[in-house]
Amino acid sequence: MITTTGLTKVYRSRGREVTALDGVDLHVREGEVYGVIGQSGAGKSSLIRCINLLERPTSGTVTVAGQDLTALAGRGPRAGRELRQARSRIGMVFQHFNLLSSRTVQDNVELPLEILGRSGKERSRKALELLDLVGLADKAKAYLAQLSGGQKQRVGIARALAGDPKVLLSDEATSALDPETTRSILQLLRDLNRQLGLTVLLITHEMDVVKSICDSAALMEQGRVVESGTVSELLATPGSELAAALFPVGGEAGGDDRTVVDVTFHGEAATQPVISQLSRTYNIDISILGAAIDTVGGLQVGRMRIELPGRYEDNVVPIGFLREQGLQIDVPGASDREPLLVKDGAK
Amino acid sequence: MQPLLEQACWDTLYMVGWSTVVAVVGGLPLGILLVLTDRGGLLQNVVANKVIGQVVNVARSMPFIILMVALMGFTRSLTGTTIGREAAIVPLAIGAIPFFARLVETAVREVDDGLVEAVQAMGGNTWTVVRKVLVPESLPSLISSTTTTIVALIGYSAMAGTVGAGGLGDIAIRYGYQRFETELMWITVAVLAVVISLIQFAGDFAARSLHRRGGRSGPGPRLRLLKAKEPAAADISKVA
Numbered sequence: 001m002i003t004t005t006g007l008t009k010v011y012r013s014r015g016r017e018v019t020a021l022d023g024v025d026l027h028v029r030e031g032e033v034y035g036v037i038g039q040s041g042a043g044k045s046s047l048i049r050c051i052n053l054l055e056r057p058t059s060g061t062v063t064v065a066g067q068d069l070t071a072l073a074g075r076g077p078r079a080g081r082e083l084r085q086a087r088s089r090i091g092m093v094f095q096h097f098n099l100l101s102s103r104t105v106q107d108n109v110e111l112p113l114e115i116l117g118r119s120g121k122e123r124s125r126k127a128l129e130l131l132d133l134v135g136l137a138d139k140a141k142a143y144l145a146q147l148s149g150g151q152k153q154r155v156g157i158a159r160a161l162a163g164d165p166k167v168l169l170s171d172e173a174t175s176a177l178d179p180e181t182t183r184s185i186l187q188l189l190r191d192l193n194r195q196l197g198l199t200v201l202l203i204t205h206e207m208d209v210v211k212s213i214c215d216s217a218a219l220m221e222q223g224r225v226v227e228s229g230t231v232s233e234l235l236a237t238p239g240s241e242l243a244a245a246l247f248p249v250g251g252e253a254g255g256d257d258r259t260v261v262d263v264t265f266h267g268e269a270a271t272q273p274v275i276s277q278l279s280r281t282y283n284i285d286i287s288i289l290g291a292a293i294d295t296v297g298g299l300q301v302g303r304m305r306i307e308l309p310g311r312y313e314d315n316v317v318p319i320g321f322l323r324e325q326g327l328q329i330d331v332p333g334a335s336d337r338e339p340l341l342v343k344d345g346a347k
Numbered sequence: 348m349q350p351l352l353e354q355a356c357w358d359t360l361y362m363v364g365w366s367t368v369v370a371v372v373g374g375l376p377l378g379i380l381l382v383l384t385d386r387g388g389l390l391q392n393v394v395a396n397k398v399i400g401q402v403v404n405v406a407r408s409m410p411f412i413i414l415m416v417a418l419m420g421f422t423r424s425l426t427g428t429t430i431g432r433e434a435a436i437v438p439l440a441i442g443a444i445p446f447f448a449r450l451v452e453t454a455v456r457e458v459d460d461g462l463v464e465a466v467q468a469m470g471g472n473t474w475t476v477v478r479k480v481l482v483p484e485s486l487p488s489l490i491s492s493t494t495t496t497i498v499a500l501i502g503y504s505a506m507a508g509t510v511g512a513g514g515l516g517d518i519a520i521r522y523g524y525q526r527f528e529t530e531l532m533w534i535t536v537a538v539l540a541v542v543i544s545l546i547q548f549a550g551d552f553a554a555r556s557l558h559r560r561g562g563r564s565g566p567g568p569r570l571r572l573l574k575a576k577e578p579a580a581a582d583i584s585k586v587a
Contacts, residue, residue, distance in 0.1 A: 052468055078389070078473065088470030098465035102483040102557075111479060112469040163469070 001167060001199040002028040002051060007060035009046045009223075020046035021057070022223035028216070030166075033193050033200045035210040037242070038220030044203035047220070048171050051201065052090045053083055064090060065166055088116055091160030095172035097152045099144050105155050106131065106140040112162040130158040134188060150181035157188065161196075168192070170202035174209060182206075186213050207245050211294065217242055232266040232301050238330055249290035249305035259308045259315045260289065264328040266301045274325050275306065282318045284308060305332075351518065356538065358432055358513035363500045365436045370443035370496055375489075377403070377444065378451025379477055389463070389473045403445040411503045414442050415510065435512035439503055447496045454488035455481050487558040494550025498543055515539055 009021040020043045028034040038044050049055040051062055053073050061070045064086070072083040079087070099108050109127040118126070131137050134154040144152060153173060160168055170189065174182040190213045192198050204210065210217045218228035219242045227234060227242050234243045249262060263274075279286050286306050293302030308315045312331065322329050377399065383389050384396040406414075415438040419429045422437040462480045471479065482489070505516020515535050523532020 054464060054467060079467065084470040084472060086470075087468055090468070092465070092468040094461060094465060096459075096461055098459070098461040100462060100480065100484060102486060111466070114479070115466070115469050115471045115475055159469075169468075 001030040001032075001065060002026065002034075002201055003063045004047075004051070005061050007047070007050055007062065008058045009043075009050060009055060010058045019223050021050065021060075023060070024220075024223070024225050026218060026225065026228070028199060028201050030199055031193070031197050032215040033190065033202070033213050035214035035217045036201070036203045036220055036225075037205065037207065037210050037217060038203075039205060042220040043223040044205075044220055045171065046223075048169050048201065048203050051169055052087050052092065053079065088112065088163045089165050089167070091163065091165035091168040093153070093156050093160050093168065093170045093173040095175050097149075097156045097176075099152060099155055099159070101144050103143075104140070105136065105142050105144070105147070108144070108155055109158045109162055112159060116163060126162060127158070130161055131155075133161070133192075134158045148181075149177050150185060153177065153181075153185050154188065157185075157192070161192070161198075166197075166199060168198050168200045170200060172204055173202065175204065175206070182209070183212070189213060210242075211246050217246075235264050235266045235301055235303070236328060238328070243303070247292035247294070247301075247303040249292055249303050256311060257309070259310060259312045259319075260332055261306060261308065261315075261319060261322075262330040262332060263304045263306060263322060264330065265293065265303070266328070272325065274322065274327065275304075277325075278318055278321055281321065284318060351522075352515075352534065352538065355513055355515045355518045355535070356542075358517075359501065359504055359515045359542075362432055362435050362439060362504050362507060362512060362514060363497060366439035366443055366500055366504075367493070367497050369436070369440035370447045370500070371493060373440070373444040374447030374496075375451055375482075377448035379455055379481060381448065381452040382455045382481070383473065383477075389476060403448050406442070406445040407449065409442070411438070411442050412506050412509065414438050415506065430511040432507075432512045432514075435504070435507035435510055435514075439500055439507065442503060443496055443500055446499060447492060450492035450495060451489060454485040454492055457488060458484045487554040490550060490554040490557065494547060494554070497546050497550070501539070501543060501546075515542075 004024055004026045007021050007024040007026070008019070011018045011020060022043075024043075024047060026034075026036075026047070036044050036047060046055055050057045051064065051069075053062065053069050056073060057070060061068055063069065067086055069083065069086055072080065072086055100111070103111070106124065106127045109130055110123040113123040113126060128137065128140060131140055134157055136151060136154050136158070139147065139151065139155075144155070147155065156173070168189075173189070174185050177185060186209060189200055189202070193200050193213075202209065202214075214231065216228070216230045217234065219226045227237070227240055229237070231246065234240045235247070237243060243264070252260070275286055275288070278284070286308060289305040289307055291302065291304040293300055293304070295301075308318060319329055319331075380390075381396065381399055381403070384392040384399070386393060386396075388396075409417075415435075418438045418441060422434050423429050425437055426433045428434050458481055462484060463476050466476050466480050504512075504514050505519070507514055508517025508520055515538060519532050519535040522528045523535060
């Protein structure tokens with residue numbers, strides 16, 4: 001639905017060059033919620049603004065719903081008619097809501113429809129319908145000053161949906177909200193994604209946002225996408241920073257008398273009582289040091305850090321059993337251990 | 348004495364009224380253009396911005412009485428005369444346009460860039476941004492700016508007496524100063540004070556009630572009064 005290839009954005013000011021985006025390739029599938037996470041300055045904001053060409057990419061292409069937006073943009077700094085029409089089919093939600101204080105709630109939602117040149121009757125029908133959808137039907141005539149932050153963001157979402165977009169861009173939509181309100185706004189986005197088949201691309205610096213609603217995620221650092229994929233793909237990637245952040249497990253690495261392994265569930269195996277099977281089969285005591293399990297897309301995914309008695313070498317068979325169950329096993333600090341194994345084998 | 352003052356009052360209001368209308372019609376687009384053509388603006392054009400800015404600065408720092416004399420040729424070509432009320436309106440309006448334009452520029456600059464971005468993201472063009480965001484969102488400030496301009500124009504209009512345009516300032520100088528009718532001068536001063544206070548009060552009230560609905564507090568009882576005032580506000584936005 002959204003594809004960027006080799007997206008680069010360089011800001012030039014007073015002879016200095018700042019590279020905000022450095023060859024970003026992103027692929028967002030139709031109907032999914034895709035989260036881009038990264039710290040401030042990682043280039044997330046530039047990325048989302050390049051998607052609807054609010055920022056002109058220095059190079060690279062952006063394709064939304066099969067339409068190459070970078071080709072529509074033209075050379076001048078101003079947006080031509082074709083680009084503006086394409087933008088009207090992409091909804092956008094902002095961190096600071098960006099609603100007009102001179103208008104009522106309903107008039108704010110009608111604004112995109114005014115731009116599209118719809119009749120007054122149609123505008124008001126559509127606006128009321130959308131306000132009902134976001135749960136603000138009773139606030140239609142209110143001014144913004146009378147609304148709470150969460151309600152304002154609901155108005156922002158209703159406004160973004162006014163043009164019947166297939167794609168919704170969310171620029172830190174929940175970053176100015178408290179945790180409780182954040183949850184309800186995320187739930188709303190998730191519902192809209194399901195009900196309307198809306199493709200959502202959101203940027204955030206909060207891991208919880210990705211965890212609670214995203215089907216796929218990408219991690220940005222210094223203008224590059226460092227990791228990306230569906231949540232279960234990320235979990236299956238050994239050493240994935242995103243997976244570690246999404247499913248953090250505590251506990252220290254193994255020592256001489258104990259072996260610590262990270263078990264990653266992604267898919268079927270999570271429904272099997274593997275740990276107790278392991279314990280019974282090999283008659284060993286297993287301690288669970290930490291675990292983070294979640295239901296993502298109907299499947300249980302997550303990670304668990306367990307401790308087995310004895311050295312790693314003594315536990316090769318039980319670990320092999322876990323691997324046979326279709327689980328992914330990582331041994332924290334394994335890279336230090338590997339040469340040791342080779343040496344043992346050589347003896 | 349009373350018909351004299353009455354006539355002077357009307358003369359002043361006539362001159363100030365018309366020149367305010369011209370100043371708003373001319374100054375509003377000019378002020379918006381100053382914002383749009385600035386670096387990072389929607390119609391970024393550094394040369395145009397510098398030229399407009401310079402013209403506005405020079406015109407604004409010109410002493411009014413000199414502007415009036417300097418514009419005599421232009422005034423005659425426009426009104427056919429250089430004396431009387433109509434003739435005074437030309438320099439008054441021309442003097443007030445750059446003054447109002449600067450105030451408009453300051454007011455429009457206050458509008459949050461995020462709102463502009465939001466309208467662009469909806470597919471709006473520059474004209475939409477001006478019409479739906481910049482003018483309505485800065486309306487309370489624009490009304491205050493208009494009030495300031497009217498009060499400044501009343502000040503300028505006192506000098507219009509020098510071209511035989513009459514008005515309250517003219518009375519104060521001719522009768523109060525030149526004929527030592529101190530009493531008449533004080534009456535003029537009092538009338539001016541009342542007129543200025545009324546205009547300032549009306550302007551502040553309009554700006555405040557507009558601001559109220561967007562501001563922190565909920566809708567007060569003034570909200571209903573405001574509805575009656577809205578058409579006047581809409582006129583200004585139409586001009587844009």
